[in-house]
Amino acid sequence: MDTTVQSTEDRIHEAARKVFHQKGFNGARMQEIADLAGINKALLHYYFRNKESLFEKVFNETFSQIVSNMTKIFLSEMALMSKIEIFVNFYINFISQHSYVVPFIINALYEKPEQLREIITRQNVSPELLLEQIRKQLKEEMGLDIDPLHIYVNILGLTIFPVVAKPLIQSIFAISDERMVVFFEQRKTIVPTFISNALKGYEKNKSLAKI
Amino acid sequence: MDTTVQSTEDRIHEAARKVFHQKGFNGARMQEIADLAGINKALLHYYFRNKESLFEKVFNETFSQIVSNMTKIFLSEMALMSKIEIFVNFYINFISQHSYVVPFIINALYEKPEQLREIITRQNVSPELLLEQIRKQLKEEMGLDIDPLHIYVNILGLTIFPVVAKPLIQSIFAISDERMVVFFEQRKTIVPTFISNALKGYEKNKSLAKI
């Protein structure tokens, strides 16, 4: 018995993930998913009633993966700047390898906001812990009373935006694929340095730090 | 003669912009565009051969608007930090009012990279000037030899990402619409300060500034 052979359901699931990630709900074709899974369309509907339910499954899984990746490093026990370094490194690698994931989530949230909103709330994410942890570390390690949400969003923006907007940046600045690889490698050190500099700036100018 | 009444072509054009921006190419329906323009589908095809050509028109216009907004402030004659302040202020307002525009462009570039790539190159954007200008100002006003592309991308990421990812952030952190408005108002001052701090950090640590 060959355990490397996945069950049909798993193959469908994997194929659906790939196609939905790349094409989005509207762009995805059930035929393409079936082909990729090595089955026919009828069998898709045998396992999943319809396209919607298959999509929801993929969205749920992907969303929780994203959130988990975005939060778990910051919930660990390390110095804040170490967390930032690790996060930036990890995330640039992760999104480079799965460049479709974040646009997929963002796009999905624009395509069907109301349906997905409730799906998300059902996932009981607990971001309060995360923000509280960051607030505590900003205070204790750097003496800063800054809104942790802004700092966290800054970290995300500096890390995620360039990867997501890669096609846009590449088009505007006419950058080759090879130079883009170098560019993202550089960012693994540039971004943490940039953030570190910014936070140190607040330290010696604490009258402005209170936001 | 009422000059406030647009020509049919203009009404189609405006309707197409709205629908494509919100739904993307695959999500958009010719019927919806026709309804919004107050005409029927046949007339759409009379003015524009097919969906593709109508989309291209919208994409072209939107893309050049985005690029123009992204670059013109930095090509003017002001201190770099003033430019950054103005840019962040302007862009947070602009994207908040047109929240679909950036996702539209990014999504479009993922949906049909090869077709759009050539359309973009035809627009002869000149980003070299922009980067050269930023490099010059970093050097002359702050004594920094930093890659201007990274700094520029940082500015974009800090400004644009939170607006684009607004639905995501709002879902994860369970933030009300009202608090989001406040959040973006705060960012108009927080982001320039953050950037200013970061750049000042390079100044007094120039051994690390060379990237």
Add this chain to the structure above:
DNA sequence: GTCTATATCGGGATAGAC
């Protein structure tokens, strides 16, 4: 569980009258 065949419908595009 898996297949082939088919129903059904939505949506882009065209024909042709006015």
Add this chain to the structure above:
DNA sequence: GTCTATCCCGATATAGAC
């Protein structure tokens, strides 16, 4: 230029045999 009617394909979904 603008309309109604219609074509036609592609895509989701289902029926039913094996």
